[in-house]
Amino acid sequence: MIRTIGIHGGQASERSAHWTRPLGLLYASAALMALTLYAVFFWVPTELNLGVSQRIFYFHVPLGWIGMVSIVIVAAASVIYLVTGRDGWDALEYAAAEVGVVFASLILVTGVIWARGDLGWWWTWDPKLTTTLVLWFIYVGYLMVRAYAPRGSQGARFGAVVAIFGAVDAPIIYMATVWWRTAHPELNTGPLAEDSDAIGSTRIYLALLLSVAAFTILYAYLLVERFSLRRAEYSVDEAHRNAI
Amino acid sequence: MRHIAMQSSRLAVALALALCAALAASAYTPPVFASESAPVEVGGRGPSPQAGVESEGESELPWLFAVFFVTWAAFFGYAFVMSKRQRELKREIDALVRALALRDAEKDETKPEDTPIA
Numbered sequence: 001m002i003r004t005i006g007i008h009g010g011q012a013s014e015r016s017a018h019w020t021r022p023l024g025l026l027y028a029s030a031a032l033m034a035l036t037l038y039a040v041f042f043w044v045p046t047e048l049n050l051g052v053s054q055r056i057f058y059f060h061v062p063l064g065w066i067g068m069v070s071i072v073i074v075a076a077a078s079v080i081y082l083v084t085g086r087d088g089w090d091a092l093e094y095a096a097a098e099v100g101v102v103f104a105s106l107i108l109v110t111g112v113i114w115a116r117g118d119l120g121w122w123w124t125w126d127p128k129l130t131t132t133l134v135l136w137f138i139y140v141g142y143l144m145v146r147a148y149a150p151r152g153s154q155g156a157r158f159g160a161v162v163a164i165f166g167a168v169d170a171p172i173i174y175m176a177t178v179w180w181r182t183a184h185p186e187l188n189t190g191p192l193a194e195d196s197d198a199i200g201s202t203r204i205y206l207a208l209l210l211s212v213a214a215f216t217i218l219y220a221y222l223l224v225e226r227f228s229l230r231r232a233e234y235s236v237d238e239a240h241r242n243a244i
Numbered sequence: 245m246r247h248i249a250m251q252s253s254r255l256a257v258a259l260a261l262a263l264c265a266a267l268a269a270s271a272y273t274p275p276v277f278a279s280e281s282a283p284v285e286v287g288g289r290g291p292s293p294q295a296g297v298e299s300e301g302e303s304e305l306p307w308l309f310a311v312f313f314v315t316w317a318a319f320f321g322y323a324f325v326m327s328k329r330q331r332e333l334k335r336e337i338d339a340l341v342r343a344l345a346l347r348d349a350e351k352d353e354t355k356p357e358d359t360p361i362a
Contacts, residue, residue: 053304056311063315102322109318110311117307218319225326232333239340243347 025221032214039207047204053117058207060110062215064132067107068170070100070219071135074142075167078160087234090156093163094146095226099219101139107132119183128176128184131169138166151237 040058047054073096081089111129116122123129142162149155177186 051304053307055308059311059315099322102318106315106318109314113307113310113314117304222322222326229326229329229333236333236336236340239344243340243344 022221022224025217025224029214029217029221032210032217036207036211036214039203039210044203044207045201050118053114056110056114056117058211060107060114061208062212063103063106063110064173065212066215066219067100067104067132067135068173069216070096070103071138071163071167071170073223074100074163078163081156082160085153088231090160091230091234092223092227093156093160095223095230097139097142097146097159097163099222099226101136101143102222103219104132104136104139108136124183126183127180128173128182131173131176135166135169135173138162138169142166 036058040055044055044058046052074093077089077093077096080086081093111132112122115124142159145162146155146159149158176182177184
């Protein structure tokens with residue numbers, strides 16, 4: 001529980017707002033992450049062409065997945081906020097954007113390092129890489145709009161509009177390797193993969209699923225934490241306004 | 245309030261424990277990468293090994309280490325930032341509680357004069 005303060009009938013009083021404590025998510029994430037690390041470094045076979053550096057795949061793919069999912073969450077929460085006007089949706093939207101920018105930054109950084117190690121270059125203006133960079137700019141743009149726009153509902157509405165437009169980028173990133181010939185590897189798994197058996201090893205496939213689950217639960221934990229913190233910040237702002 | 249201030253540090257501890265558990269498990273594993281299984285090829289058009297660079301070996305380990313390090317540094321960094329924000333929020337709440345309590349006390353002192361006892 002977090003203690004917040006408010007004014008009721010002109011009197012200062014204290015009230016308690018529910019603070020979500022997602023300890024189950026935290027422990028599940030830690031356990032799965034330990035299993036993932038073991039699987040990635042000691043259980044999966046080494047890929048023939050890429051060698052040891054292919055193990056970056058088990059970090060890069062989950063980060064990419066969450067980076068795209070997060071912008072969709074931001075956009076969905078934005079639409080609901082614009083319809084209902086409830087602060088809770090705005091808090092969710094902001095929390096998803098802030099956690100999402102961490103994951104989006106890591107997609108780019110891990111991809112760049114992998115490319116340098118395997119291909120010898122840091123960056124190329126390939127459709128998949130470029131649309132991912134655009135996603136990162138959308139996240140940063142959203143956070144800048146929220147930081148510099150007027151406080152309150154007007155800033156929240158501006159941010160919601162940016163997020164809704166930004167979400168269009170997620171399916172473009174996903175489909176980039178299908179629509180264009182790119183330097184980025186094509187889809188190796190999922191309904192749109194050309195070769196459904198492209199991964200070729202049950203161990204690699206299971207380790208990938210495990211790492212996606214571990215990072216998704218870690219994301220959920222961070223999201224709930226940030227959401228709760230954002231709601232507490234709203235309560236404090238409200239108390240400040242009432243106190244003045 | 246102490247609980248929320250500890251949330252991010254709990255995250256840091258849990259992630260550190262996950263890392264330690266994986267490293268401890270490695271103590272019982274031969275010091276080679278997944279030697280039990282033969283190398284496999286992941287299909288699909290994708291990056292091919294750079295010419296003249298050995299496809300498997302120690303030369304690629306620094307890149308793997310760099311990704312591993314950057315990813316965890318980012319998560320620990322974000323946990324630290326959230327923890328700092330929670331501490332700031334706690335300070336703000338404490339200051340507000342004190343200010344409002346003071347204001348209420350001042351009101352209570354002036355109240356008897358305003359409202360005559362029946």
